[in-house]
Amino acid sequence: MAETTVKRQTKTQAKVPLFITIWASIKAWLRRDGIVIMSYAIATILMSYPLAFKLGGHWLALRDTDTFVKIWDNWWLQNHAFNGPSLNFTNLQFHPSGLDLSYHSISWTVAFLSWALTIVTDAITAYNLTILVALFSTAYAAYLLVRPFVSYGAAAWLAGAIYSFAPYHLAHSGGHPDLVHLAPIPLAVLLLYAAFTRPSVPAALGAAFLIGLAGFTSLYIMVFALLTIGPVLVFLLLDEHRWSQPKIWQVVLVFGVVSVLLLSIRLVPILRDTSALTEAIESKYTADRSQTDLMSYVLPSHLNPLFAPYTKGIASRFGYMSSNWPAYLGIVPIALSIVALLWKKQRKTVLLWFSIGLIFFILSLGPVLRFNGNLYDNIVLPAQYLSWFPPIRAVGRPDFFVLGILLPVAVLAAFGFDRILIALEGSRRTQIALMIAIPGLLLVEYWSGEFPGISVNVNPFFEQLSEEPDDFAIIQLPMGRTKAKRYLYLQIFHQKPIVEGLSARTPLEAYQYIHNNPLLRNWSAGEPLDCDTLTWDRIMSALDQLIDDNFRYIVVHHPEPEIPVQFANYFPLQPFYQDSQLTVFKVADLQNQPPCQTIYKRVFALPSPEVSTSILWDQKISLLGYDLPDVDPEVKMLPITVYWQANEEIENSYVAYFHLVDLDTDEVVAQADVIPRGWSYPTSWWAKGEVVEDTIQMLMENVPPGSYELRIGWYDEETGLRLTAESDRVQPNADGSILLGVIDY
Template sequence: MRLIWRLIALLLYAGLAILLTWPLAAYVTAAVPGNAFDSWQNMWNMWWLRTALLEGVNPYFTPMLYHPQGTSLLLQTLNPINFLTSLPVHFFFGLTAAYNFAILLNLTLSGFFAYLLAEDVTGDRRAALIGGVVFATSGYLLAQVLGGHTHMTAAWPLPLAVLMLRYAYRRPSLVMIVLAGAALALNMLADWQYFLFALIWAGWYALWMLFAPGTSQMQAQSKANGVMGRISTILPLVGAVVVALVLTSPLIIATARVAAVTPTAATEGGPDFRREQSLDLADLVIPSQIHPVWGSLAEQAQVYKANTHIQNKTAYLGVIALILGLLGLRGRESLFWLVSMVLFITLALGPVLQVAGWQSGIPMPATLLFELPLVGIFRYPIRFVVLAVLALAMLAAYGTLWLLTGRHGATTANSEPRKAQRRAGIAAWILVPALIVLLVIDNLTVPFPIVGIYIPSIYHELAADPDDFALLEAPFYYTTSPFYMLYQIIHEKPLVGGYTSRRMPYTILEELPLIRMFAYAEPAPDIIAQDMPTIAASLFDYFDIRYVMIHSAGGALQFTPMQEVAQAAAGGAEPRREGATFVASDARSASGLLRPLTLGDQEPAGAVLTYRVVPPSDPLPFLGIGEGWEAPEEDGTQIVRTMQADAATIVIYSAKPRQVTLTLTLTIPAAESLQVTIGATTLTTIPLEAGRQTVQVPLDLEAGKTEVVLRSATSGTVQAEEVDLMFRSTP
């Protein structure tokens, strides 16, 4: 009978997953749900993991992004769990089907493991069905589908871990402790944030079992044995955490090291980003804006978060789930779940209390959490809501149990007279389906926004080119960035830049103003005097960048200097132009969602201009700004940089040996000397006078990158306003 009930539960949650994301299942190989933004990044994750598996390389480092240096993916939402669970689908039906399968499977398993947990908590399979429905149909999970956050939809390891911790506590053994630790660690394969949540839950559960009023025989016996007896009861939980940390320690240590050298790990988005991505108390009672009926009302009610994406502001607990949860509070056993819900809502509130947009200024406990090592890179406190919803699901199961039996504790077949059991059975056939329907209506998302996959023909043509070369898609730090990841799945060529969960340190971006211009589609004023159109072909050819694509998004096609540089690199040839993508939903509001029941003919959006770089017959050396300089700033009509300390670097890239003269226009407040070195060799020491002056340094360049270090006798006083190269001859 247990197996039959579990099969019924699995089919129920699979059906709900298909229903609430419809019409996705009808276009499983041709479209994806949501706003077609992070969807492409997470599809790329699955493609890259398959590539790494087939090539036998480290999946946490890729040479396909941030060309030519490559980049770590330890801070990326790589979510290997989705790749692993969808691998057979990926093999037989392709990447798009695998991506959609992962989403449907995640929703299904989230309901199923919440069902198993609720069955363990209440002892009633009928009530457990409702607990699973509350979790699987929650506004939070469905909003993550809209946002393309497959790593966040993979929430099912959380109820699994909670369940295994309960088993380890009640039936402690080495096997059970290891299994509970493995269940905790499994969350790391979904997302490191969920692993953090699971560890916090384990600690909280241990504290509750240590100090809260006991209800079990084990707790009663432990109290009789004093403090040590109570501590002994939570040792299995401690052991499970240790096992989880041991299993995940290689990833944790490696991630901590990368985070330490990634300036944007904790600060990307700005100083208020974490507060903006925190729970507002009003969010708990405002329905999801994906709802087809009252989504527009929710948009008006949530005007205080008008510019926040729906997936980052949906925390609706649900009217039906809250009513059931209130009914479930009648028993003492439900107290733990109530306090758990309050605890994780409190953490979701982030650094300060917010109510309907009002900034109270009252600091919240999560502020202390963000000061912990590595936890500081966590930027979305609202995601703690997932465990609050799980706790509410258990309360709703208790409430359903009370409606069915008038009891709150675990039930058995002999706990009621047979006639009463029959009446309860009949009532259950009416009540449980009715509650499921009400819960679905409360969180309805049909028709779910979907968008078809469009790949411009140029990328298919590049895929057929067997040569190794890179592409520069511009602007590569803009909202079009995820599309480049989608296109890379087709052409399989390295990209300059890339859309990663954190912007990683990128040498050529920091050194070369021309690359910065293409990154942001805006001017990149600096002290380098070289003419960009003149050096463009040499620069692109040096880094094996064969194609430059300029996309219309963000007004890039109106920024003519970038097109002029690209056209100069293409030898003056006109670009090829074609459509870039389809119009997709704006996931910031209900009014921005596109939700047809059929895919139909989608409206094209944007354009891409393709320039093929013509390699120069005599490539020119070009300059970059190395370490040791302040950021460029305006000084009247002049752009200047100041040395940060007593040394700063000018870099020179040259495809072949060259004899050049480095020309520097400097300003200093008092007379001193400037030492010029390459490696361990001092080339010259130049006496400088107070004021503005130009100095020249003859250089014999070797092929490759040359770092010219300027050393000043006094730190922070040398100001450069122009750096240039004069070409003498080629040896």
């Protein structure tokens, strides 16, 4: 009877619900690491200030324009990755050909994380949150790696702070999230240690999974992980003669096979075309000019407001890479690493991590020495002889290897700090003081000032595009890789294919369509219109192709109210849409009124304007009259149609200016400076007696209601000198302008 009762009690105890077991594990974890987790969370918020306080708005964390590409990556994966012919291809860029994304540095891990976060928030907030996750998880992962090897948790905490808050890592978190989610590396090392010391096949599987996760997070992080894991694996095999144990080789086999299988999912699409892979690698290989300046490791970061007055000038000599992404390791970590190297107790482990750090240090310096901004081509470094190795060459930029140095430095500094704390075990107060002072000093010297960001506001025109139901593509000017980053971000809102785009390694054939279309080729190069080389028939052929390939709009971006000069002559027509930032033309409208044909259509018949005038400028140009419709305040545009006449053959090109002047203050509140017909028909082309009709759209967006004088005049395009106005009805102003009329707005 008693025996039966015992059996029933045993069965009852065995049936503990799973959620209770999980909850008990969580409570045990929080009891163990709760303070560590909270302190890292606080440190993350402080070191990335004001990022955590800008969540939920239109503030985007941004140190580099690559941020726009990363947001596009997240959006594309969420909305289109499974709707196209391949995960590695998009037809939203480089329309109509599309773009191969095999060599693009998309972070699948970050994209999926962002996808999950957009369930509860918007895309910008989700992206900002991934930065906070990266900083926190990187720090905590390093802590978990180091904690079993040190006596004091404070030493392990310091390792996490070094690994995550180092200026180089912190700076890249504002522009390259695919580079800063480094947590898989220390966690893989931790599980590999567990797999070898027990030995444990499940731990080996976990380590292999993390290596695969590193590959899907970033190909760069995959390389850093392999260069870190390799020496650790050799060390664990040789240490205590583990290589002689059969079960260890089972662990090695499981780890190796599973790692290869997981990484093959990411790598097979890249390796399928070796010639394209070689082209992609070589296109981004910049080791000869992106070395890490040797001095940058010890020069305090110029991003730190405390050091900037003293170091900014020096850092500016280091070249783009070292000056924008400070490689400063810190006085505290370097000093503590030296202490660790002198510690006999942890000699083998210390030498392991010193060796790993040395590998990354050598690679980060590049093929030749750069010191204090000077390049010493005659001093060839070891990295020169390693550059043939595909994984190293694929990284492209030597300075990226600084990220690989951070974990060895963090581990060594933790050992050094642990040694000091052990030596002070007889003085608890001194220990506590150092546990507070050393991490505090580290955070102060690693501080990079306020986290950079911008307020992003999208022009309403792009949101209007998304509401147009038809499938069509758009062209955005100016073109170029840097501009394309912003255009990718705008695509999130208008969701239409675009003629250009980019990937981390954009293949040359992606530009074939642009180079084969004369108009697109000129726009891509920023070449002003020359009707002698780009004739009317070639323009019409180019426009026919654009129409056939379903391009509907040409969107010209301009920081100033007017279209950039290099594009203005291409558009001798009224825009479909215009505001202070954009001027938009329909491709079909341009096809109906193309450039380079107006010079053959001269008009000499006198017009019939609504208001006739008799105004003359320097006996060269007359204003015969104008049309001035009532202003609609909702449109925010004042259309002015004028009728000019050439009184003689004009040698120079003159610019007509239209000023809207406040009656009370005599201040110009709006203006338009134009060469007639959208900058396509300069006065030097006019024939004697020719009548030129032109319509000007004056932007009224910032003009308050009131009464204003409309004044017009001319000035020389090259010298800026104004022509003198003459009229028998109105007295010209001293500046050469003349009153056309009063506008009630």
